Amino acid sequence: MSEAIKAVLKDRTAVLEALPEHPALRAILAWKPEALRDAKFDRGELTLTIAPEEIRAAAGTVQAAGYNAFEDVTAVDWFPALPRFQLSYHIVSHRLKERIRLRVLLDGDSPSIESITAVWPAANFYEREVFDLFGIRFAGHPNLRRIMMPDDWQGHPLRKDYPVEGYR
Amino acid sequence: MIETLYTPILTAPPAEGAHDQHMVLNMGPQHPSMHGVLRLVVEIDGEIVVRLYPEIGYLHTGIEKTCEAKFYQQIVPLTDRIDYLSPMANNLCYCLAVERLLGLEIPERAKWLRVLLAELTRLNSHLIWLGTHAMDIGALTVFLYCFREREEILRIFEGLAGQRMMTSYFRIGGLALEPPLDFLDRVQGFIRSFPEKIDEYSNLLTGNPIFRGRLKDVGFLSAADAVALGVTGPNMRASGVDFDLRRDMPYSGYEKFRFEVPIATEGDCWARYEVRLIEMRESVKIIQQALDGMPEGAIKADAPKVVLPDREKMKTQMEALIHHFKIVTEGFAVPAGEVYQGIESPRGQMGYYVVSDGTAKPYRVHFRNPSFATLQALETMCKGRMISDVVAVVGSIDIVLGEIDR
Numbered sequence: 001m002s003e004a005i006k007a008v009l010k011d012r013t014a015v016l017e018a019l020p021e022h023p024a025l026r027a028i029l030a031w032k033p034e035a036l037r038d039a040k041f042d043r044g045e046l047t048l049t050i051a052p053e054e055i056r057a058a059a060g061t062v063q064a065a066g067y068n069a070f071e072d073v074t075a076v077d078w079f080p081a082l083p084r085f086q087l088s089y090h091i092v093s094h095r096l097k098e099r100i101r102l103r104v105l106l107d108g109d110s111p112s113i114e115s116i117t118a119v120w121p122a123a124n125f126y127e128r129e130v131f132d133l134f135g136i137r138f139a140g141h142p143n144l145r146r147i148m149m150p151d152d153w154q155g156h157p158l159r160k161d162y163p164v165e166g167y168r
Numbered sequence: 169m170i171e172t173l174y175t176p177i178l179t180a181p182p183a184e185g186a187h188d189q190h191m192v193l194n195m196g197p198q199h200p201s202m203h204g205v206l207r208l209v210v211e212i213d214g215e216i217v218v219r220l221y222p223e224i225g226y227l228h229t230g231i232e233k234t235c236e237a238k239f240y241q242q243i244v245p246l247t248d249r250i251d252y253l254s255p256m257a258n259n260l261c262y263c264l265a266v267e268r269l270l271g272l273e274i275p276e277r278a279k280w281l282r283v284l285l286a287e288l289t290r291l292n293s294h295l296i297w298l299g300t301h302a303m304d305i306g307a308l309t310v311f312l313y314c315f316r317e318r319e320e321i322l323r324i325f326e327g328l329a330g331q332r333m334m335t336s337y338f339r340i341g342g343l344a345l346e347p348p349l350d351f352l353d354r355v356q357g358f359i360r361s362f363p364e365k366i367d368e369y370s371n372l373l374t375g376n377p378i379f380r381g382r383l384k385d386v387g388f389l390s391a392a393d394a395v396a397l398g399v400t401g402p403n404m405r406a407s408g409v410d411f412d413l414r415r416d417m418p419y420s421g422y423e424k425f426r427f428e429v430p431i432a433t434e435g436d437c438w439a440r441y442e443v444r445l446i447e448m449r450e451s452v453k454i455i456q457q458a459l460d461g462m463p464e465g466a467i468k469a470d471a472p473k474v475v476l477p478d479r480e481k482m483k484t485q486m487e488a489l490i491h492h493f494k495i496v497t498e499g500f501a502v503p504a505g506e507v508y509q510g511i512e513s514p515r516g517q518m519g520y521y522v523v524s525d526g527t528a529k530p531y532r533v534h535f536r537n538p539s540f541a542t543l544q545a546l547e548t549m550c551k552g553r554m555i556s557d558v559v560a561v562v563g564s565i566d567i568v569l570g571e572i573d574r
Contacts, residue, residue: 042505043268043269043271043505044268045506045507045508047506068395069395069400069411070398071398071517071519071536072508072519072536076506076523076532077532090508090536092510092517094395094409094410094416097417098417099417099510101506121396121544122396122397123398124544125540125541125543125544126540146225147225148224148225148574149225149228150225157233158232164234164236164237
């Protein structure tokens with residue numbers, strides 16, 4: 001349904017005006033409007049920026065709204081800009097045949113956020129990967145160990161202050 | 169030393185029953201049935217699997233980090249190496265993502281050729297799966313037959329791209345080269361005889377009591393577990409979840425093709441085998457439709473600042489030469505933004521997340537690969553079963569370690 005909109009909706013007000021019936025937006029507004037920090041609709045994709053401390057509850061809310069299948073979580077390091085880290089959760093609805101992105105902005109050099117493995121066990125490996133390569137900790141994760149790099153590795157390779165080549 | 173090696177098993181609370189009678193067994197990374205370098209730490213009680221823990225990362229090469237230092241067009245050959253058994257699916261996913269970032273429309277003929285090639289890749293990948301899976305179970309003949317047909321697909325790819333496996337044939341904005349004159353005839357010849365070949369595999373395996381005994385009621389995965397654990401593609405559809413990105417969220421012109429999405433409800437290894445066999449037949453149908461309705465026209469978008477000019481033009485026209493020089497030396501700037509492009513790869517939902525900051529190199533590229541998530545369901549499928557069933561289950565979920573470790 002939102003595929004039909006070609007325009008770019010830049011902020012929360014514009015998105016709320018253009019997509020008042022969107023199930024994920026409605027569910028989040030009914031649950032806690034202040035948890036929705038920002039929203040964006042660009043290139044056919046809806047991005048909802050969620051307050052970091054609310055991510056687990058927000059994941060549960062969109063899951064109840066029909067976005068049943070967790071697809072992916074990854075991070076972007078905006079170093080040296082602030083807030084430094086962005087987490088992007090991609091969630092698909094099998095019924096609505098649609099995908100949304102939940103976005104969380106995190107500050108600090110060793111940030112921490114609540115794990116969503118209680119909502120989707122599928123996030124287990126993905127959160128470990130983000131922990132391993134970005135050094136973002138997930139509170140409540142059942143087994144937060146490095147997954148790609150060796151256990152005794154120093155540093156987090158996908159951070160922007162980690163060099164692509166040469167010695168560290 | 170042992171403590172760090174076995175952390176997951178030893179630090180977790182002991183399973184029910186007498187823990188000291190359990191044995192921790194390492195399968196892999198150098199194990200003939202592990203399809204690459206997968207290491208499974210298995211806790212067994214006699215021959216029964218109590219816990220199972222996949223230890224991965226042996227093939228980690230940091231492709232995502234490498235991408236950040238390359239121009240957009242230089243990443244296409246890297247994507248081949250992620251899932252090396254279905255290179256065209258990776259190419260397609262990456263090119264679609266960047267094209268959406270650029271807002272680039274590609275010609276109809278390029279879209280149809282991409283669909284045709286993506287489905288040929290699916291056949292290629294499923295043939296390897298079937299051959300190696302049957303070989304794990306002990307049916308060696310099927311392996312040779314599957315590779316006979318795969319060879320023909322690889323020859324078609326070689327004629328097309330000059331390469332058998334790492335084809336790198338897709339480009340941002342279309343395809344690299346006009347396919348050779350006999351390309352469509354060769355594909356037609358291949359798919360005319362291919363359904364009989366599927367019958368042949370089916371004759372060897374479906375009625376085979378050993379194969380049946382090893383797969384039936386083994387490695388059960390419920391529909392709820394499949395969705396919760398992120399399992400996608402044929403593995404999810406064998407558990408009864410009716411979702412296929414080609415049909416439900418079409419890309420690259422798939423909405424113009426008619427095909428069935430096979431579903432099974434049993435959720436065991438046998439269901440996964442049957443779903444993939446039918447999927448191969450459906451792929452043949454899609455390829456046939458692509459051959460019948462192949463439109464005329466260009467194979468590259470008309471975007472001189474993004475798509476490399478033809479060799480001939482580059483040598484004769486000043487403007488084309490300048491564009492060529494600019495693209496090769498400086499790349500092309502991509503408008504800032506983020507895009508997540510999902511496609512249905514042979515193994516499930518593949519998704520490439522590309523973030524641009526407006527320069528010629530991507531700020532961040534992330535690959536969501538289906539096998540990585542499928543691996544999380546391995547313990548659920550193997551728990552409480554014999555250790556020999558682990559081999560059957562690992563074969564049936566069709567993983568590629570290249571895309572797990574990236």
